[in-house]
Amino acid sequence: MRQIITPKNMCISCGACVFASSGKIQLEENKSVGMYLPNIIQKLSNQELITIKNICPANGYKINSISKKLFDKKSEYDYRIGRYLNIVAVKSCSNKLLEKASSGSIMTALSMYLLDNKIVQGIAATIFTYNYDKVIPTTRIFTSSSDLLRTQGSKYMPVPALMVLDEIINFEGKVAFIGTPCQIAGLRLIQDNNPLLKEKIILTIGNFCGGFKDLRELNRLRTIAKMRKENIIHFQYRGDGQPGKMLFQSKSGKKWERSYTRYGGLTGYMKHYRCRVCIDATAELADISCGDAWLPRFLNNGGNWSVVIVRNPEIQEYLSRMESDSIIKLEKIGIEELVFSQKENLTSKKERYLSRNNFLKKTGHTLPVFDSGWNEKMNKSFFYEAKVYYAQLFKYYMEKIRLYSLLRLMVKTIIKD
Ligand SMILES: Cc1cc2nc3c(=O)[nH]c(=O)nc-3n(C[C@H](O)[C@H](O)[C@H](O)COP(=O)(O)OP(=O)(O)OC[C@H]3O[C@@H](n4cnc5c(N)ncnc54)[C@H](O)[C@@H]3O)c2cc1C
Numbered sequence: 001m002r003q004i005i006t007p008k009n010m011c012i013s014c015g016a017c018v019f020a021s022s023g024k025i026q027l028e029e030n031k032s033v034g035m036y037l038p039n040i041i042q043k044l045s046n047q048e049l050i051t052i053k054n055i056c057p058a059n060g061y062k063i064n065s066i067s068k069k070l071f072d073k074k075s076e077y078d079y080r081i082g083r084y085l086n087i088v089a090v091k092s093c094s095n096k097l098l099e100k101a102s103s104g105s106i107m108t109a110l111s112m113y114l115l116d117n118k119i120v121q122g123i124a125a126t127i128f129t130y131n132y133d134k135v136i137p138t139t140r141i142f143t144s145s146s147d148l149l150r151t152q153g154s155k156y157m158p159v160p161a162l163m164v165l166d167e168i169i170n171f172e173g174k175v176a177f178i179g180t181p182c183q184i185a186g187l188r189l190i191q192d193n194n195p196l197l198k199e200k201i202i203l204t205i206g207n208f209c210g211g212f213k214d215l216r217e218l219n220r221l222r223t224i225a226k227m228r229k230e231n232i233i234h235f236q237y238r239g240d241g242q243p244g245k246m247l248f249q250s251k252s253g254k255k256w257e258r259s260y261t262r263y264g265g266l267t268g269y270m271k272h273y274r275c276r277v278c279i280d281a282t283a284e285l286a287d288i289s290c291g292d293a294w295l296p297r298f299l300n301n302g303g304n305w306s307v308v309i310v311r312n313p314e315i316q317e318y319l320s321r322m323e324s325d326s327i328i329k330l331e332k333i334g335i336e337e338l339v340f341s342q343k344e345n346l347t348s349k350k351e352r353y354l355s356r357n358n359f360l361k362k363t364g365h366t367l368p369v370f371d372s373g374w375n376e377k378m379n380k381s382f383f384y385e386a387k388v389y390y391a392q393l394f395k396y397y398m399e400k401i402r403l404y405s406l407l408r409l410m411v412k413t414i415i416k417d
Contacts, residue, residue: 003040003049007366008033009273010058013158016186019165020052027160034214035158035272055193057186058274060368066188067284071311079373080339080350082284086310087338088319089293089331091302100152100239103292104306106328107178107205108152110288110315112145113322114176120202121173124164125151128235133228135218135235139164141171151178153239156212158272162186168200176203181280181289188285203315206283208291208307210345211275213264220267220399222248225256242292242303265408268399270392277360279373281342281349287312294341295333307338351379359385 005017005025013036018025024042029035044052053059067083075083092098092105101108111123122141127150129138137159142148161183168175177187184206191198222228230250238244243260258266270276283289293305310316323330339346353374357367359382398404 006058012182014183014186015160015163017052034216055189057182060370061185062371064372081282084309091305091329098304102154102238106306120176122175124177153236156237174202178205181209181283184286204286206286206289208282211271213269217269268395268404279370281345288315351375354378355380
């Protein structure tokens with residue numbers, strides 16, 4: 001029988017299984033689903049298969065019990081954001097950092113602070129590398145602040161970030177890991193049985209996450225941007241102010257840009273299935289989590305602010321020192337303000353969790369298993385969830401037969417008239 005770690009539509013391409021398999025699994029790009037999927041190249045023993053399935057975050061994880069074990073008992077708990085010590089809004093004081101950041105550049109500013117003050121010797125972060133017209137997310141250890149500038153910007157795509165774990169094992173020094181909620185969950189599951197990685201990765205910096213679309217979206221955008229067969233030298237999903245813009249740049253000087261989030265409407269691709277059934281909106285297992293301050297008082301005040309959830313008292317201390325040293329501006333915000341700034345994502349992940357799962361279960365879908373973290377009341381009707389699901393599916397099939405752009409144009413014309 002074929003061995004599988006998780007069904008294709010559940011895999012998030014994090015690379016946890018590759019690390020745990022000691023060379024028996026490789027990640028390969030699967031063009032039909034647009035993900036980097038595990039390919040088992042050497043049969044796993046039953047015990048190995050069970051171990052790997054257990055550290056695969058795509059299958060779900062005990063988000064509440066793990067966070068209870070990780071974070072200070074003095075922290076507060078709210079099902080919408082998990083455990084927290086403090087919630088603040090932050091903006092870097094460096095214009096150079098803000099230029100290419102997604103929001104307030106706290107993820108990069110904090111990483112630089114950790115390196116410059118020798119709290120860690122390396123930061124595991126992600127850059128894009130380019131192979132002719134292809135854009136490839138690559139996670140590496142960075143040891144200097146100047147190199148970290150290259151890592152800025154959100155990558156709204158599958159990123160095999162945990163492929164960096166072997167490099168971390170062989171690295172001399174302590175490391176902070178930057179990643180998405182599911183990558184950090186995978187890391188926590190691995191660390192649980194790997195004392196060396198626990199010792200080496202001393203801090204985790206997570207981003208809030210509303211999910212990503214698979215590689216087929218990026219490939220389609222390359223076509224729309226007429227960047228296929230161009231030698232791409234720069235790509236970004238975001239940057240140049242908040243909300244920022246997508247940008248392709250080629251060696252021949254060709255440029256194509258669209259504002260964030262406008263480019264998202266150019267194709268009919270929907271978010272990856274596993275992202276649509278995720279419970280973790282704010283990286284609840286990270287020591288610090290960072291998102292956009294989608295709040296009028298910050299957006300109307302120059303923009304480029306992040307909202308931040310602090311779970312580790314050491315990070316709290318570093319932020320205070322960074323504020324005193326004028327590295328960042330910091331403002332206290334309340335939990336309801338944070339929830340308001342993330343309304344769409346939290347409504348989808350936390351409020352609709354039960355009603356969506358009810359619909360998906362009854363229609364035969366596979367679901368990840370979590371131990372809590374959702375509103376216990378059924379928020380929407382079966383009919384509402386069916387409507388959302390089939391509307392997304394319709395757009396997706398229109399895209400597959402390449403009629404989505406035409407449909408979009410027709411709808412736009414009708415609305416204008
Ligand atoms: C897939 C995804 C979905 C998101 N959804 C939301 C959302 O719904 N709401 C919200 O408020 N914020 C969301 N964010 C977070 C937001 O885009 C910014 O990351 C956050 O505001 C911090 O900005 P910054 O200016 O501090 O980051 P920057 O200074 O730009 O640094 C970003 C850091 O994150 C790393 N990184 C970026 N993408 C990835 C990735 N896919 N995997 C691993 N590392 C990565 C970069 O390498 C860099 O080190 C999402 C981010 C991602 C990657």
